[in-house]
Amino acid sequence: MANIAKKNTAAVTAQEVPVHVGVIMDGNGRWAKKRNLPRKFGHREGAKNFRAITRHAKAVGVKYITFYAFSTENWKRPKDEVDSIMELFEKYLDEVRDFVEENIRIRFIGDRSALSETLRRKMAAVEEDSKDFNAMTLVLAINYGGRDEICHSVQQIAKMVKAGQIEPEEITQELIEKNLYTEEIPPLDLVIRPSGEQRLSNFMIWQAAYAEFYYTNILWPDFKNEDFDEAIKAYSERNRRFGGV
Numbered sequence: 001m002a003n004i005a006k007k008n009t010a011a012v013t014a015q016e017v018p019v020h021v022g023v024i025m026d027g028n029g030r031w032a033k034k035r036n037l038p039r040k041f042g043h044r045e046g047a048k049n050f051r052a053i054t055r056h057a058k059a060v061g062v063k064y065i066t067f068y069a070f071s072t073e074n075w076k077r078p079k080d081e082v083d084s085i086m087e088l089f090e091k092y093l094d095e096v097r098d099f100v101e102e103n104i105r106i107r108f109i110g111d112r113s114a115l116s117e118t119l120r121r122k123m124a125a126v127e128e129d130s131k132d133f134n135a136m137t138l139v140l141a142i143n144y145g146g147r148d149e150i151c152h153s154v155q156q157i158a159k160m161v162k163a164g165q166i167e168p169e170e171i172t173q174e175l176i177e178k179n180l181y182t183e184e185i186p187p188l189d190l191v192i193r194p195s196g197e198q199r200l201s202n203f204m205i206w207q208a209a210y211a212e213f214y215y216t217n218i219l220w221p222d223f224k225n226e227d228f229d230e231a232i233k234a235y236s237e238r239n240r241r242f243g244g245v
């Protein structure tokens with residue numbers, strides 16, 4: 001584990017590193033605007049950064065990292081911007097193969113039905129090729145929405161009830177969880193949101209129920225390894241009670 005110094009104490013210990021970190025990659029548009037560039041240049045820088053932070057998270061000892069790359073609401077953006085984000089996915093789906101060599105498992109969450117055939121094929125291939133890797137799991141949320149995910153889970157369960165496989169009383173939190181896109185991925189411990197916004201924006205609303213929240217005014221393309229370390233340090237100093245005392 002890479003060494004992260006705390007303010008007054010020794011380094012963050014392995015037990016204090018969050019197992020699952022979620023990142024809302026916000027501020028790409030503002031980053032571009034500040035430089036008088038089109039918004040898509042901000043997404044390009046943001047996409048580069050996601051690779052760097054993934055590698056750093058692995059070095060720090062994080063086991064799961066999820067990036068919110070495209071939400072079910074992002075289709076409302078101008079077509080040119082949506083197209084440029086989709087192009088970036090395609091490019092990075094090829095490059096993400098480097099991670100496979102680094103023993104990183106790759107998973108996607110979200111509704112794939114609205115994505116192009118090429119994207120869906122590449123996503124399935126990279127998931128299959130990395131399924132046995134265990135140094136870290138990288139999760140990309142694409143066309144993802146927390147409410148949409150819960151709806152999808154409920155639909156699966158309703159089918160089981162209709163088929164007579166289970167009784168309504170047998171619907172438990174575990175069953176709902178099992179039918180989420182995340183399946184066996186553990187709940188979030190820490191959610192990082194750069195760019196100054198302090199909201200969840202439909203990101204893993206079920207899995208973030210007890211997550212710690214960390215925000216910073218730094219825009220996502222400028223968010224560097226040291227900033228990630230700051231977030232881990234802040235997390236290690238929190239007192240999580242999960243509703244207890």
Ligand code: FPP
Nearest residue numbers: 025026027028029030046047069088089092
């Ligand atoms: C939010 O910033 C960012 C997005 C909606 C898109 C994020 C997508 C990428 C970084 C590109 C591809 C990612 C991968 C994983 C290959 P914003 O545009 O809302 O910024 P603003 O609030 O400053 O306008």
